[in-house]
Structures are given as C-alpha cells and as structure tokens.
Amino acid sequence: MGITPLVVKQKEFTTRFRGFDVQEVDYFLEDVGRELDHLNYSIQSLQEENHRINLENQGYRKRENTMKNAMIQSQKALDQMKENAKKSSQLIIAKAEVEAEKILNRTHKRLSQLHSDIIELKRQRIQLEMQISAVIESHSKMLEMTKEENKAADETDSTLRFIKQA
16 A cells, blocks of 8 residues: 555554653644645656646647658659650750751751852853844844945945936
C-alpha cells in the first residue's frame, strides 16, 4: 500500500509507556502530510506540464515533418520545372534550327534563281544589242541607198534642167 498524505494524516499510533509525545507526533505527521500534499500537487502539475509539452512537441514534430515533406515536394516540383524548361528550350532551339535551315534553303534557291535570271537578262541584252545593231546597219544601208538614189535623182534633175535651158 502506498503512503498518501491522507494515510499519513490519519495514522494512529499506539501509545506505550514512555512513548513519543503524541501531540508532537501528530504535528509532525500533519507537517509530513502537508508536505506530501504539496509534493503530490507539484508532481501532478509537473506531469500535466510534461504531458502538455509532449503534446506540443508532437505537434511541432508533425509540423516539422509536414514542412520537410512540403520542402521535398517543392524541390521535386522545382526540379521538374527545370527539366521541363530545359526540354522546352531544347525543343525551341531545334525548331529554330529547322526554320533557319528552311530559310537558308529558300535563300539559296532564290540566289540560284537570281543568277539564272541575270544570265538570261545578259543573253537577252546581247540578243537585243545584236538586233538593234542589225536594224541600225539595215537603216544605215537604206540611208546610203537613199543618198545614192537622191544623188542620181539630183544628177538626173540637173541634166534635165540643163536640157531645158538649152
């Protein structure tokens, strides 16, 4: 059986000849009982405080674990976002390279077409120069022939005038 303050307070001793002073023992037992009451109250308060602190600690640990999990999830999300951004940038670069290649091919085709057009225009210029030269030469010959005809006509007119005067 445990000793409680009530047990101490209610304890009765048998008296014997030349025993302890009953009143002094009663006072002492009352003091011990009060002290045990006080100690029991302190123990109970400390146990309640300990229980409250343990519950609080559990809450903090749960929050800590929640925060750790949130941080881990955030890190995973961040890593995933980085990976997605990297893949996206690689895709954009690949598309840009394909588009640049298409533009370069179109430019080469256009350049080739322009070279062909220049060659054709040069050929047409030479042909036109030859035609103009032929027309000029033809007109020059016609002019010469007209001059000779006019000269012959003038000589004929002169001869006719000379004949008319005579």
